[in-house]
Amino acid sequence: xxEVEQDPGPFNVPEGATVAFNCTYSNSASQSFxxxxxxxxxxxxxxxxxxxxxxxxGRFTAQLNRASQYISLLIRDSKxxxxxxxxxxxxxxxxxNMLTFGGGTRLMVKP
Amino acid sequence: xxxxxxxxSWVICKSGTSVKIECRSLDFQATxxxxxxxxxxxxxxxxxTSNEGSKATYEQGVEKDKFLINHASLTLSTxxxxxxxxxxxxxxxxxASVTSGGELFFGEGSRLTVL
Numbered sequence: 001x002x003e004v005e006q007d008p009g010p011f012n013v014p015e016g017a018t019v020a021f022n023c024t025y026s027n028s029a030s031q032s033f034x035x036x037x038x039x040x041x042x043x044x045x046x047x048x049x050x051x052x053x054x055x056x057x058g059r060f061t062a063q064l065n066r067a068s069q070y071i072s073l074l075i076r077d078s079k080x081x082x083x084x085x086x087x088x089x090x091x092x093x094x095x096x097n098m099l100t101f102g103g104g105t106r107l108m109v110k111p
Numbered sequence: 112x113x114x115x116x117x118x119x120s121w122v123i124c125k126s127g128t129s130v131k132i133e134c135r136s137l138d139f140q141a142t143x144x145x146x147x148x149x150x151x152x153x154x155x156x157x158x159x160t161s162n163e164g165s166k167a168t169y170e171q172g173v174e175k176d177k178f179l180i181n182h183a184s185l186t187l188s189t190x191x192x193x194x195x196x197x198x199x200x201x202x203x204x205x206x207a208s209v210t211s212g213g214e215l216f217f218g219e220g221s222r223l224t225v226l
């Protein structure tokens with residue numbers, strides 16, 4: 001079983017739609033969680049950290065469920081520019097600041 | 112945010128040659144940097160953790176003699192792919208954080224094509 005699992009997609013949604021991604025992680029000792037965004041042939045960039053209480057940043061909402069060991073990302077009012085691959089990232093602090101990446105979920109927002 | 116720069120962005124080389132990729136933290140000191148590899152349509156896979164002034168820590172399955180890592184200063188880590196072969200063609204990305212456990216900043220990545 002992979003340490004961090006995501007549905008690879010692609011998720012094809014129209015502009016303005018709401019879309020949600022889930023991610024599960026296997027290590028219950030994991031302490032930090034992030035969503036990164038990666039555009040084609042580019043490096044990943046931090047979208048948002050995920051806090052236990054849940055957090056929101058504009059159209060983006062992230063939730064953490066420690067009991068079930070999953071993380072979610074909700075995108076409201078999708079824009080064409082949201083098309084990208086979204087990476088679920090978990091830090092287990094096995095050796096310092098080492099992150100484990102999920103396989104990514106590809107989102108395509110269409111006009 | 113902090114800036115991490117990689118060079119070169121693109122490199123094409125013949126099979127059997129060695130290629131060096133540089134990763135620099137431009138506005139902060141990084142005692143630890145990370146090297147990842149990403150094949151098409153796959154996620155980033157950690158190759159090794161580069162520690163300033165000491166040996167790198169390699170992930171299982173990554174050949175340390177093939178992927179030489181040198182972290183000679185607090186702002187520079189290099190990855191050398193020795194005797195590159197076509198199967199080494201990939202997107203190599205480095206990252207570093209300002210503080211331990213903090214946000215990781217990524218270099219722009221280096222796309223290696225071995226002919």
